Amino acid sequence: MNGGQIGNVDLVKQLNSAAVYRLIDQQGPISRIQVADVSQLAPASVTKITRQLLERGLIKEVAQQASTGGRRAISLTTAVEPFHSVAVRLGRDYISFSLYDLGGKELAFSHKELYYSDQNELSEGLIIELREFLKEHSPKIEQLIAIGVTLPGLVNPTTGVVEYVPNTDIDKLELADLVKQHFKVECFVGNDVRGLALAEHYFGASRDCQDSILVSVHRVPAQVLSLTAKYS
Numbered sequence: 001m002n003g004g005q006i007g008n009v010d011l012v013k014q015l016n017s018a019a020v021y022r023l024i025d026q027q028g029p030i031s032r033i034q035v036a037d038v039s040q041l042a043p044a045s046v047t048k049i050t051r052q053l054l055e056r057g058l059i060k061e062v063a064q065q066a067s068t069g070g071r072r073a074i075s076l077t078t079a080v081e082p083f084h085s086v087a088v089r090l091g092r093d094y095i096s097f098s099l100y101d102l103g104g105k106e107l108a109f110s111h112k113e114l115y116y117s118d119q120n121e122l123s124e125g126l127i128i129e130l131r132e133f134l135k136e137h138s139p140k141i142e143q144l145i146a147i148g149v150t151l152p153g154l155v156n157p158t159t160g161v162v163e164y165v166p167n168t169d170i171d172k173l174e175l176a177d178l179v180k181q182h183f184k185v186e187c188f189v190g191n192d193v194r195g196l197a198l199a200e201h202y203f204g205a206s207r208d209c210q211d212s213i214l215v216s217v218h219r220v221p222a223q224v225l226s227l228t229a230k231y232s
Contacts, residue, residue, distance in 0.1 A: 016041060020049045021058060021078070026207075029062050029075030050076060057082060078102060082142045088130060089192060090114070090151035092166065095126065097133045099140060104203045108137045118169035119162070126175075127182055134183070147179055147187045150195035160189040 019039055024030055027038070036046045053059040060079045080103035087098045093115055099108040110133055116122040126149070134141070153165035160176020179187035190198075197206075197214040206212035 016045065017049050017052070020046060021053060024050075024053075024059055024076050025078045028059075028077035030077075031073035031075055033073055035076070080105070083145050084141045084143065085146040085148065086130070086134070086144070088126070088147065088149040089195075090122070090126065090149065092152065095129050097130065099133075099137055107140050108133075110136075116168060119171065119173040122165070122168060122170075123173065123175065123178055127179070130179070130183070144183075144185050147183060147185055148195070149175060149179065149187065149189045150192040151189075152192050155189055155191045155194075157188070157190040157194065160187060162189065 016039075020035055020041070023035055023039055027034075030038075032046050032050055033043060035041075035050070036043045039046065041049075050059065054061070057079055059076050061074045062077050063075050080101045083102045084107070085100050085102075087100060089096045091114075093113060094111060095114040096111040097109065098106050100106055112129060114125045114129065116125055130147070134144070151162070151165060153168075153170070154163040155161070156163065160174065162170055162173040162175050164170055176187045176189045179189075193214065193216045196216060197212070200206045200214060201209075201212070206214075
């Protein structure tokens with residue numbers, strides 16, 4: 001097996017694990033056999049994936065389901081309490097922070113003024129304020145697993161490189177790597193409107209919708225439109 005094939009196999013495993021976790025997160029408590037039915041993965045694969053998720057503390061067994069004649073199925077649900085993430089939103093003249101558990105419950109919030117004209121001021125202000133926020137709320141944090149940053153402008157969400165921010169001198173700012181180096185945790189950086197759309201998809205109005213459009217106007221609450229037809 002060559003390197004490309006090995007990489008493809010690893011990717012499939014990651015995607016399958018992510019699909020199983022998301023299914024348990026959205027529909028839990030749910031049994032392994034129900035996960036296999038909905039995901040269309042082999043029961044043996046689901047058993048292996050759930051075992052790995054249990055070992056890592058990402059899911060937990062909660063109760064036995066009613067017997068249907070055979071061995072009672074054990075329900076699974078996500079373990080959200082021990083894991084935390086921080087969402088950072090950079091505006092043109094402010095910075096806000098929210099601390100969440102894995103279930104999307106907000107545990108802390110902070111909003112401050114922040115002015116910047118170039119990438120050095122932006123980066124330094126972000127690092128200083130983020131460090132202060134984490135220090136202030138450290139008693140609430142068990143395991144910080146990720147930091148997400150959204151800001152206006154052009155951002156490569158894969159690399160976390162900021163290409164352009166309105167009225168700011170930016171030259172390929174590697175913001176994700178910078179935050180990761182300072183706080184030793186994964187960091188994801190993206191455009192603010194794209195972040196809103198993803199938040200609606202995972203936690204909000206478009207959670208059960210495959211196709212949607214989010215419309216955002218400056219300082220006006222965003223609106224989500226559900227698409228019931230496909231357009232080419």
